[in-house]
Amino acid sequence: MFNVVNLPKIELHCHLDGSVRLSTLKELGTKENILSPDIEEDELRTLAEVPEHCPSLVDYLKRFELPLKVMQTETALARIAQELVEDASADGVRYIEIRFAPQLHQLQGLSLNAIITAVIQGAKAGEALTGTRSNIILCCVRHLSPAASIELVEAGRSFLGRGVVALDLVGDEHNFPPEAHAEAFKLAKSYGYHRTVHAGETGIVDNIRKSVALLYAERIGHGVSLEKDAALYADIKAAGIPLEMCPTSNLQTKAADSYEAHPLHRYLNDGIRVTLNTDNRTVSNITLSEETQNILNAGLSATQLKTLYRNAVSVIFDSEQEKQRLMALWPDEHGI
Structure with missing residues (x-):
C-alpha cells in the first residue's frame, strides 16, 4: 500500500481560524490572558476541537471562539x-487556498487592509x-450586513x-440564506474575484441553486445535499461546478x-467534479492525509484518488502554468 502522506495533495477548503496549532493557541492565549498558563491539553482540546458527538453545525462553529480571540493582531495573523x-506542506499538500473572514479580526481595531x-505575508x-503554493480566499459572513x-x-x-x-460566504447557513449578500458577489465578479x-x-x-444563480x-x-434535488444535480453536473467536500x-x-x-x-462515480479537503485541521482534528486514508478505507480506489487530485488541480484559483506544475507532480500509474 502506498504512503498517503508522500502523495502530492491539493487543499481547496481550509479555514485559517479552524487550523491553528494547539501549541500556538496556548502560547497566544496565555500571553493575552485568555487562557491560564496551567491549562491542561485535554481542556485546551475541549475548547479548540469539536467533540466526537457534535449535535449540529451551530455547535461546531463554537470551536472558533478561542482562536478568533487570539487572532486579533498582525503578528498573530x-x-x-x-x-x-x-x-500543510509537511502533510504533502503542494497547493493550498486558505480562507478567512477579515471582519472577525477587528476586535482590537485593525483595519481590513x-x-x-x-x-498574505504569513502565507507567502x-x-x-x-x-x-498558497492563495487567500476572503470570506463574507452570513450574519453580518450586506454592507459589510x-x-x-x-x-x-x-x-x-x-x-x-476569491470571495466566499460562511457561517450559519440554516438561519442566514445566501441571497442577502448577492450584491457583494456581483461586485466581486465585476472586479475579477473568483467565487x-x-x-x-x-x-x-x-x-446551492441560489449560490450559483445569485x-x-x-x-x-x-454541497452534501445536492442529490436531494434531481434537476439541480443534473445542472451542476452539466456545468461542471466542483464541490469542495470535507467528509x-x-x-x-x-x-x-x-x-x-x-x-x-x-458523486465521484457519477462524474461530479468532487474534491477532497479538511475544512478545519484543528477544529476537526484532521489532516488531509488522514482524510484521504479515511476515504480509501471506505472504498475509494487508487484510480479514484487520482481523479480527486486531477479534479482539484483543474479548479484551483490560479494560473494554467500552476495547474500544469501540479498535474506533473502526481506519480504515474505504477507509483501507487
Whole structure:
C-alpha cells in the first residue's frame, strides 16, 4: 500500500481560524490572558476541537471562539498563516487556498487592509520556506450586513493578483440564506474575484441553486445535499461546478452518517467534479492525509484518488502554468 502522506495533495477548503496549532493557541492565549498558563491539553482540546458527538453545525462553529480571540493582531495573523502552510506542506499538500473572514479580526481595531496584508505575508513566508503554493480566499459572513460584505469586497480589491484570489460566504447557513449578500458577489465578479460559496452543508439544497444563480459561485463548499434535488444535480453536473467536500467535518456536523455512506463516493462515480479537503485541521482534528486514508478505507480506489487530485488541480484559483506544475507532480500509474 502506498504512503498517503508522500502523495502530492491539493487543499481547496481550509479555514485559517479552524487550523491553528494547539501549541500556538496556548502560547497566544496565555500571553493575552485568555487562557491560564496551567491549562491542561485535554481542556485546551475541549475548547479548540469539536467533540466526537457534535449535535449540529451551530455547535461546531463554537470551536472558533478561542482562536478568533487570539487572532486579533498582525503578528498573530501572520504567524498562524505561516504555520498553516508549513503544517500543510509537511502533510504533502503542494497547493493550498486558505480562507478567512477579515471582519472577525477587528476586535482590537485593525483595519481590513492590515488584516489581509498580515495573512498574505504569513502565507507567502510559509510558501517561501516550504515550496507549497498558497492563495487567500476572503470570506463574507452570513450574519453580518450586506454592507459589510460590500466593504470587504472593496477592501480586498487591491490584493487581487497579490495573494487574494476569491470571495466566499460562511457561517450559519440554516438561519442566514445566501441571497442577502448577492450584491457583494456581483461586485466581486465585476472586479475579477473568483467565487466559492458554502452551500448545501446543512441539508438546504436550495442554497446551492441560489449560490450559483445569485452569487455566481464557480465552486460550492460542501454541497452534501445536492442529490436531494434531481434537476439541480443534473445542472451542476452539466456545468461542471466542483464541490469542495470535507467528509470528517460533515460527519461531525451530522451532514453525513459515515465515510462509507458519504455522498462523495456517489458523486465521484457519477462524474461530479468532487474534491477532497479538511475544512478545519484543528477544529476537526484532521489532516488531509488522514482524510484521504479515511476515504480509501471506505472504498475509494487508487484510480479514484487520482481523479480527486486531477479534479482539484483543474479548479484551483490560479494560473494554467500552476495547474500544469501540479498535474506533473502526481506519480504515474505504477507509483501507487
